[in-house]
Amino acid sequence: MKVDNVIEDKVFDTERALYNLKNTEVKNCIFAGENDGESVLKETRNIKVVDCSFSLRYPLWHAQGYELINSDLDSNTRAPIWYSNKGLIEKCSLNGVKFLRECSNTDIVDSKINSNEFGWKCNNIQVKDSDINSEYIFLDSKNLKLDNIKFEGKYSFQYVENLVITNSFLDTKDAFWHSKNVTVKDSVIKGEYLAWFSDTLTLINCKIIGTQPLCYCKNLKLINCTMEKTDLAFEYSEVEADIKGNVESIKNPKSGTIIVDSVDKIINEDAIMKVNGKIIIRK
Numbered sequence: 028m029k030v031d032n033v034i035e036d037k038v039f040d041t042e043r044a045l046y047n048l049k050n051t052e053v054k055n056c057i058f059a060g061e062n063d064g065e066s067v068l069k070e071t072r073n074i075k076v077v078d079c080s081f082s083l084r085y086p087l088w089h090a091q092g093y094e095l096i097n098s099d100l101d102s103n104t105r106a107p108i109w110y111s112n113k114g115l116i117e118k119c120s121l122n123g124v125k126f127l128r129e130c131s132n133t134d135i136v137d138s139k140i141n142s143n144e145f146g147w148k149c150n151n152i153q154v155k156d157s158d159i160n161s162e163y164i165f166l167d168s169k170n171l172k173l174d175n176i177k178f179e180g181k182y183s184f185q186y187v188e189n190l191v192i193t194n195s196f197l198d199t200k201d202a203f204w205h206s207k208n209v210t211v212k213d214s215v216i217k218g219e220y221l222a223w224f225s226d227t228l229t230l231i232n233c234k235i236i237g238t239q240p241l242c243y244c245k246n247l248k249l250i251n252c253t254m255e256k257t258d259l260a261f262e263y264s265e266v267e268a269d270i271k272g273n274v275e276s277i278k279n280p281k282s283g284t285i286i287v288d289s290v291d292k293i294i295n296e297d298a299i300m301k302v303n304g305k306i307i308i309r310k
Contacts, residue, residue, distance in 0.1 A: 028075050028094055040064050040083065048074055058083050059103075084123075087111055095119055100126075127152070143180075165190075184209070200237075203228060222247075241266070247283075258292075261285065263300060280304025 032051040039045065040060025044067045045053070052075040058067050059082035066085045068074065073092040081100040087093060090111040097118045100107050104123035108114070114133040126142040127133065131150040138157045145161040146152060149168040158177045165171060167186040176195040183199045184190060188207045195214045203209055203222035212231045221240035222228050228241075229248045236255045241247060242262040249268035254260065258275040261268075266280055270287040277285060278294040279302045286307045293306055 028073065028092070030073070030075055039067055042066065043069055046070060047072075050074075052077065054078055056080075058086060081107070085109070090114065259294070261304070263298075263302065264304075266304065277306055280306070 030050050030052045033054060034051060034056065035054040036056065038057045038060060040062040042064035044064060047070045048068060049072045055078045057080050059080070064083060066088060067083055068086050068090065069088045071090045071093060075094040076098060077096045079098045081098065082103045084105045085107070086104060087108040088110055092113045093111065094115045099120045100123050102122045106125040106128065107123045108126060108130060109128040111130045112132055114130065116133065116135045116138055119138045121138060121140045121142055124142055125144045126140065127146045127149055129148045133152050135154040135157060140157060140159040140161065143162045145159065146165040146168055149165065151170045152168065153172045154176060155174045161180040162182055163185065164180060164183045165187050169188045171187060171190040173192045174194055176192070178195065179198045181200040183197070183202045184206055185204045186206065187209065190206065190209045192211045193213055197214065197216045198218060200218040201220050202216065202218055203225050206222065206225045206228065208227045209225065210229045210231070211233055215234045217236040219237045219239065221235065221237060222244060224243045227246040228244060230252050231250045233252045234255065235252060235257060237257065239259045240257050241260055241264055244264040244266065247264050247266040249270060252270055253272045254270055254274045256275065259278045260274060260276065261280040262278045263281045266283040266285060268285045270285065273289045273291065274287050276292040276294055277290055279298045281300065281302050282304050284305045284307060286309055288309050290306065290308065
């Protein structure tokens with residue numbers, strides 16, 4: 028990013044301290060103090076923030092074109108980036124709740140994120156080589172790519188559309204509920220009640236761990252996946268699945284074909300709708 032000015036080694040704590048800043052690098056600055064001012068970098072344009080620390084609310088709202096590099100945003104930095112566009116966040120520690128809201132065209136790389144309600148109602152977000160702890164991550168967001176992510180939290184990726192996850196470990200409960208057009212490749216998904224009510228979820232070379240996964244799904248596909256401690260799977264789902272190894276139990280698949288090496292129990296009872304999914308035990 029080309030900039031014309033540099034602000035370096037300063038402390039800012041007043042309201043809108045650098046409001047409408049343009050074409051500037053902000054380096055080694057501290058955004059904290061007794062005045063407790065909000066919105067220190069609101070409505071900025073084409074800025075680069077490097078080696079800075081933040082402890083004030085709402086610092087980067089309505090920013091257009093920004094880089095946030097090697098910086099620390101503590102837990103007092105609530106709702107740090109909202110309504111912003113064209114951002115790069117790299118090698119940062121992000122700890123404020125409600126990080127990223129209604130943002131677009133944002134890349135996050137090599138960062139540590141601890142933020143409940145992260146990434147709501149966003150569009151075109153990429154996250155790579157990062158650790159994330161959150162609840163309701165990316166609620167109602169679209170056009171997302173995650174690669175090499177270690178994630179822990181509940182209620183993840185609900186109502187998302189157009190999401191691709193690769194090479195990741197997800198320790199999460201109630202993931203992908205009501206999601207549409209999601210692909211997960213070469214990943215581990217651990218948690219209860221995976222992907223209920225999802226539409227067009229594809230899992231490729233994945234390991235799935237946890238009770239009652241993949242129920243009430245439409246257009247569900249599993250390709251070369253394994254399942255562990257997965258009982259009561261696929262209830263009322265439209266599914267095409269090729270599963271390696273054993274499944275503890277499969278219950279009332281609505282339609283499609285499930286091919287599996289072995290299954291401890293097949294449950295065809297108490298269905299509240301017509302179910303005719305096929306289960307084929309691989310010989």
